[in-house]
Amino acid sequence: MMENEKGAGVAVISSGIDADSFGKIRMAGLMESKGLVVTVDGGKAVSCSGWGFTGTAVIDGTVWFCGDVPFVFRALDEILGGGCGGWDKKKAALAAVAALSASFSGEAGGFPVGNTGGCGILVSDDCTRVLLLPGDVCEFCAVNSGAYAKKQGFFIYKGLGAAEQSLFTRAVIAYRALSGTFPYAADDDSVRQTDILDRNFVPLSHKVNGIAGALSSAVDAGLSIPLSFEPIPGERRYRNDRAEKIRAEIIARASAFDLDSFRAELFASERKPELSDDEFRAREENESRSRRRRISFSRFFRRNRARIFGTAVAAVVAAFAAGSFVESNGRLATSRGLSSAETAHVFYSFAHKADVPNLSEIAKGRKMKDFIQIITGFYVNGKERESFNASDKTVSPEEWVFFKPSTTFWMYGITNLRIDGNPVPSRADFPRRSERREPVREENGKMLKKGDVSAHAAEYFFITMDASRINVERVSETVSLEWNGSRWIVRALEPSGGKNASSSVRIKEFASEYQAALDSAHGDVRAAAASLREKYPWLPSETDMESGARDLVESYGSTAAESFLSGAR
Numbered sequence: 001m002m003e004n005e006k007g008a009g010v011a012v013i014s015s016g017i018d019a020d021s022f023g024k025i026r027m028a029g030l031m032e033s034k035g036l037v038v039t040v041d042g043g044k045a046v047s048c049s050g051w052g053f054t055g056t057a058v059i060d061g062t063v064w065f066c067g068d069v070p071f072v073f074r075a076l077d078e079i080l081g082g083g084c085g086g087w088d089k090k091k092a093a094l095a096a097v098a099a100l101s102a103s104f105s106g107e108a109g110g111f112p113v114g115n116t117g118g119c120g121i122l123v124s125d126d127c128t129r130v131l132l133l134p135g136d137v138c139e140f141c142a143v144n145s146g147a148y149a150k151k152q153g154f155f156i157y158k159g160l161g162a163a164e165q166s167l168f169t170r171a172v173i174a175y176r177a178l179s180g181t182f183p184y185a186a187d188d189d190s191v192r193q194t195d196i197l198d199r200n201f202v203p204l205s206h207k208v209n210g211i212a213g214a215l216s217s218a219v220d221a222g223l224s225i226p227l228s229f230e231p232i233p234g235e236r237r238y239r240n241d242r243a244e245k246i247r248a249e250i251i252a253r254a255s256a257f258d259l260d261s262f263r264a265e266l267f268a269s270e271r272k273p274e275l276s277d278d279e280f281r282a283r284e285e286n287e288s289r290s291r292r293r294r295i296s297f298s299r300f301f302r303r304n305r306a307r308i309f310g311t312a313v314a315a316v317v318a319a320f321a322a323g324s325f326v327e328s329n330g331r332l333a334t335s336r337g338l339s340s341a342e343t344a345h346v347f348y349s350f351a352h353k354a355d356v357p358n359l360s361e362i363a364k365g366r367k368m369k370d371f372i373q374i375i376t377g378f379y380v381n382g383k384e385r386e387s388f389n390a391s392d393k394t395v396s397p398e399e400w401v402f403f404k405p406s407t408t409f410w411m412y413g414i415t416n417l418r419i420d421g422n423p424v425p426s427r428a429d430f431p432r433r434s435e436r437r438e439p440v441r442e443e444n445g446k447m448l449k450k451g452d453v454s455a456h457a458a459e460y461f462f463i464t465m466d467a468s469r470i471n472v473e474r475v476s477e478t479v480s481l482e483w484n485g486s487r488w489i490v491r492a493l494e495p496s497g498g499k500n501a502s503s504s505v506r507i508k509e510f511a512s513e514y515q516a517a518l519d520s521a522h523g524d525v526r527a528a529a530a531s532l533r534e535k536y537p538w539l540p541s542e543t544d545m546e547s548g549a550r551d552l553v554e555s556y557g558s559t560a561a562e563s564f565l566s567g568a569r
Contacts, residue, residue: 010066010067010068010069011057011059011064011065011066012053012064012065012066012067012069012122012131012133013064013065013075013119013120013133013137013138013141014059014062014063014064014065014141014145015056015062015063015064015065015140015141015144016062016141016143016144016145016146017062017063017144018061018062018063019058019061019063022056022063030053030065030134030136030137030140031053031056031065032052033052033053033134033135033136033137034050034051034052034113034134035050035051035052035067035113035120035131035132035133035134036048036049036050036051036099036102036103036110036111036113036131036132037049037050037051037070037129037130037131037132038098038099038102038103038108038110038129038130038131038132039128039129040094040095040098040099040127040128040129040130041128043094043095043098043259043260043262043263044098044101044259045098045099045101045102045107045108045110046108047108047109048102048103048107048108048109048110048111049109050111051067051068051131052067053065053066053067053137054066054067054068065137065141069122069131070129071124071125071129072124072125073122073123073124073125073131074087074122074123074125075118075119075120075121075122075123075151076092076093076096076118076119076121076122076123076173077117077118077119077121077150077151077154077155078118079092079123080092080093080118080176080177081150086125087123087125087127088127089177090177090266090267091127092123092127093173093174093176093177093266094127094177094262094263094266095123095124095127095128095129095130096121096123096130096173097170097173097174097177097259097262098130098259099121099130099132100121100132100166100167100169100170100173101166101170101257101259103132103166104163104166104167104170104255105255112161112162112163112165112166113132113133113134113135113162113166114134114135114136114138114162114165115135115136115138115139115152115156115158115160115162115165116132116133116134116135116138116155116156116165116169117135117138117139117142117151117152117153117154117155117156117169118150118151118152118154118155119138119141119142119145119151119152120132120133120134120135120137120138120141120152121133135156135162135165138151138152139152148189149186149187149188149189149192153187153189153192154172154182154184154185154192155169155172155173156168156169157193157196157225157227158193159227160225160227161228164225164251167222167225167251167254167255167257168222168223168225170222170257171183171218171219171220171221171222171223171254171257172184172222172223174215174219174222174257174262175201175204175207175219175223177266178204178207178208178211178219178265178266179204179207179208181207183201183202183223184196184200184201184223194299196223197227198294198295198299199223199224200291200295201223202284202287202288202291203216203220203287204216204219204220205220205274206280206283206284206287207284208265208271209271209273209274209275209277209280210271210272210273210274211265211271211274212261212264212265214256214258214261215257215258215261215262215265217253217256218253218254218255218256218257218258219257221250221251221253221254221256222254222257224250224254225247225250225251225254226243226246226247226250228244228247286495286496287495289495289502290494290495293370293374294370296374332357332358332361332432332433333346333350333358333361333362333430333431333432333433334361334430334431334432334433334435334437334487335361335362335430335431335487335488335489336431336433336437336438336439336486336487337431337435337437337438337439337440337487338430338431338440338487338488339440339443339488340443340454340456340481340483340488341419341420341456342428343362343481343487343488343489343490344419344456344458344479344481344490345417345419345424345428346362346428346430347359347362347363347479347490348414348417348419348426348428348458348460349425349426349427349428349430350362351371351375351414352396352413352414352417352426352427353396353413353427354375354376354378354379354382354394354412356372356375356376356379358430359372359375360372362489362490363489363490363491364489364490364491365489365491365492367491367492367493368490368491368492368493371493378394378412378464382394382410382412385410391408391409392408392409392410393409393410394409394410394411394412395409395410395411395412396411396412396413396426396540396548397411397413397415397463397538397539397540397544397548398413398415398426398540398544398545398547398548398549399548399551399552401514401525401529401539401540401545401548402525402545402548402549402552402558402560402561402564403560404515405510405511405512405514405515405518406511406515410465411463411464411465411470412463412464412465413426413463414426414460414461414462414463415460415461415463415538415539415540415541415544416459416460416461416537416538416540416541416544417458417459417460418457418458418459418460419456419457419458420456420457421457421459423541423543425543425544425547426460426540426544426547427544427547439486439487448483449483449485450483450484450485451482451483452482452483453480453481453482453483453491454480454481454482454483454488455478455479455480455481456478456479456481457476457477457478457496458475458476458477458478458479459474459475459476459477460475461473461474461475461537461538462475463538465507468506468507468508469504469505469506469507470504470505470506470507470510471502471503471504472502472503472504472505472538473501473502474501474502474503474538476495476496477493477494477495477496478493478494478495478496479492479493480492480493480494505536510536513532513535514528514532517529517531517532523560523563524563525545525560525563525564526542526545526564529542529545545564546564546565548561549561549562549564549565550565553565
C-alpha cells in the first residue's frame with residue numbers, strides 16, 4: 001500500500017496486475033461492489049455510510065482501484081505489521097473491530113461487506129474513521145499481490161456468509177491485538193483453511209494470562225464458526241439440524257463480543273494474572289497436547305470415514321450372522337454394578353484392546369466422540385493391513401514382547417496403567433448386559449442419584465506403530481464420569497498436570513536392542529524386558545506380560561510364553 005492522501009479519485013488498493021491484463025478481465029462487477037465508511041468515537045461506531053469506487057489509475061505500470069476517501073489512511077495489515085509510522089496499532093485495531101461490529105449488527109447503518117481482509121480495512125491516521133472495502137475486490141487484489149496470506153488469508157475463513165465473516169475477522173483482529181499473534185498463521189492457504197476447520201488455534205485465555213473470561217469466550221467462538229451446509233436442490237442430502245443448532249450457539253457466543261471489555265483489555269496498563277507463569281505455561285502445554293490429539297482424531301476420521309463406516313456395516317452384518325441384535329447386545333459390556341473407578345478401568349481396558357463396540361457402551365457423549373473415532377481408526381487400519389497380509393497382524397505390547405524382535409506384527413495398546421496412582425492391569429474383567437447385575441447404590445458412603453459425577457486420575461503409555469517407528473505417548477489425564485441412574489458413564493477426558501510427552505524409537509533400533517537383551521538373558525523374556533525398562537519405561541509390566549503370555553499359550557502355543565508363566569529363568 002502506498003502512502004495515501006485524502007481526496008477524490010485517490011488510489012485505494014492495487015489490483016496487482018498491469019493494464020493489458022486488467023483490460024482483458026471484465027471488471028464491471030468489482031467496480032460496482034460497495035464498501036462501508038464507519039466513523040468511530042470512543043471505540044464504538046457512531047455513523048456509517050456506503051462507499052463505492054470511482055475509477056482506476058495506472059501507477060508504475062500497475063492498475064489501482066480508486067475512490068473518494070475523505071481521510072489519510074493505511075491498510076490494517078501494514079499497520080499491524082509495524083510498517084506505518086504515526087498509526088497506533090492498538091487504536092487502529094480498536095477502530096477496525098468497532099467498524100466490523102457495525103457491519104455485522106447493522107448498528108449506525110452498517111452492513112456486511114464480505115471477505116474483507118487486512119488489505120481492505122483502511123484506517124485513518126487518527127483512528128476515528130475506517131473504510132471497509134468490498135470483500136470481492138480484496139480477494140481479487142490479494143490473490144495478485146504475491147502476499148495473499150498476510151494481506152487477506154490470515155483474516156478470513158472462505159465459505160462463511162458476509163455477516164458471519166465480519167464476526168470471524170473481528171475475532172482475528174482482537175486476537176492479534178491482544179496476543180501479538182494471528183490465530184491461524186499458516187502461509188499455505190489449504191493448510192490454514194484446514195486449521196480453521198479443525199479449530200487448530202490456542203484459546204485466547206491460554207495466550208493472555210488473566211484475560212476476561214467473557215471476552216476470551218467471544219473471541220474463541222468467533223474463530224470457531226462452522227460453515228453452514230446448504231442442501232443442493234435435487235440431491236438427497238439434508239441439513240443436520242443438530243449441527244446447525246450448535247452452529248447457531250457458537251454464533252450467539254461470538255456475537256456477545258463486548259467492545260468496552262475489549263477496549264479495557266487492550267489498553268490495560270497491567271492485568272492480574274489468573275495463574276503463575278509456571279502454571280500458565282503448564283496449562284498451555286496440556287491444552288496444546290489435547291488439541292493435537294483432538295485434531296489428529298478428527299483428521300484421521302475424515303480421511304478414513306468411508307472405511308470406518310464400512311467396518312461398522314460389517315460389524316452389523318456379523319451381528320446378524322451370529323444370531324440377532326438381542327443376542328449380540330446381550331454379549332455387550334455394561335458398567336452396571338461397577339464403581340466409578342472400576343468403570344474407568346474397564347474403559348481403558350476396551351481402549352487397550354480397540355474394542356470399539358464395548359468402548360461405546362462405556363463412554364458416551366459429544367466429548368468422547370473424537371476418542372472413540374481414533375480408536376476405531378486404529379482398529380480399521382489394523383484389520384485392513386491384516387486382510388492384505390496375515391503377517392501384518394496387530395498385537396498388544398504385552399503380547400509383542402514374546403515374539404521374535406524381527407516379527408512383522410504391529411503393536412498397539414496401553415501399558416503401565418494407573419488409576420488414582422494405583423497400578424492396575426491393562427486388561428479388566430467386565431460384566432455383560434445378559435448378567436443383569438444390580439446397580440451400585442452408593443459410592444464413598446454417599447447415596448447416588450442421577451446426575452452425580454466422579455473423576456479419577458489416569459496415567460499410562462499409549463503405544464502405536466507406523467511402518468518404521470514405535471510411537472509412545474505418555475498420558476496424564478482426568479477421566480470424568482456421570483451416574484445415569486443405573487450405572488456410571490465416561491463423559492470426558494481432560495489433560496491433567498502430569499508430565500505428558502510424546503516420543504518414538506525406530507523399530508529396527510529397538511528390535512536390535514531387544515534381541516541383544518534376549519541373547520544376554522539366554523532367551524528369558526522377563527529378564528530381557530527388565531533390563532530395558534529403565535531406558536524404555538513404556539514396556540509392559542510383568543502383570544500385563546502374564547496376561548499376554550496366557551493368551552499366546554492358548555492362541556499360538558508360544559514356548560516363550562509358557563516359559564514365562566512357569567517362571568523359567
